[in-house]
């Protein structure tokens with residue numbers, strides 16, 4: 001996977017228009033509209049229950065069974081809403097990759113991590129077993145895992161939390177997706193590991209031209225990784241713009257509350273939000 005072949009230009013972006021999700025008659029996402037331009041890093045931020053995870057699940061076509069999804073999600077011009085499961089799953093991994101909050105639960109505890117990284121390489125890139133194993137080592141190296149050949153022979157419980165999240169990022173990048181959705185990807189990690197994982201996301205998006213959507217409740221984290229953000233409150237977009245502008249001059253009370261929380265965290269850790 002070379003940067004030259006995966007770095008795309010002249011794409012439309014991941015365009016979300018009027019996305020609405022209803023579950024059992026209740027509207028949990030209401031007319032959500034935003035765009036992740038190719039190669040850019042955008043955040044979705046909001047308090048607990050605001051609809052962040054539902055947004056990322058809907059983008060992946062992984063909303064709960066029975067949820068009614070309307071509006072539009074266009075992946076570089078291709079409409080995803082309304083596609084049949086089979087067609088939809090083809091875009092998962094190859095078009096949009098996903099990294100979850102808890103790397104422990106995203107991995108199969110009974111399989112060596114190398115086999116888990118190799119699987120999407122075989123699935124999305126059609127590599128045979130041997131080629132996939134070689135590509136898995138290269139990918140593990142690209143996500144900053146030390147001594148990748150021997151590390152890939154380990155089981156998930158033998159790795160640190162940060163190493164497990166790097167494995168999950170490698171799996172998400174295996175299909176060379178144009179976009180990556182990361183839902184609270186550093187929440188389970190200590191602050192030093194969090195900083196390194198954020199650096200990794202930044203490097204991958206710059207090197208490979210991957211557009212990234214970061215879902216988080218923490219504006220201080222978002223300020224370190226994204227330059228644009230969408231603020232959700234009760235399933236609606238209440239504000240969006242540059243992270244700097246949101247921090248300096250929040251217009252909606254939900255944004256102001258996130259800024260206050262970020263400043264409180266920064267005070268406690270001695271940093272600046």
Ligand SMILES: Nc1ncnc2c1ncn2[C@@H]1O[C@H](COP(=O)(O)OP(=O)(O)OP(=O)(O)O)[C@@H](O)[C@H]1O
Nearest residue numbers: 023028046047048049050051052053054055064217
């Ligand atoms: N499987 C489900 N069935 C019904 N309602 C759900 C389901 N999952 C989430 N919801 C509802 O959708 C709304 C948005 O939930 P969501 O998980 O997206 O919030 P969130 O912003 O990610 O919160 P948190 O930060 O706590 O994870 C909530 O009101 C929640 O109760």
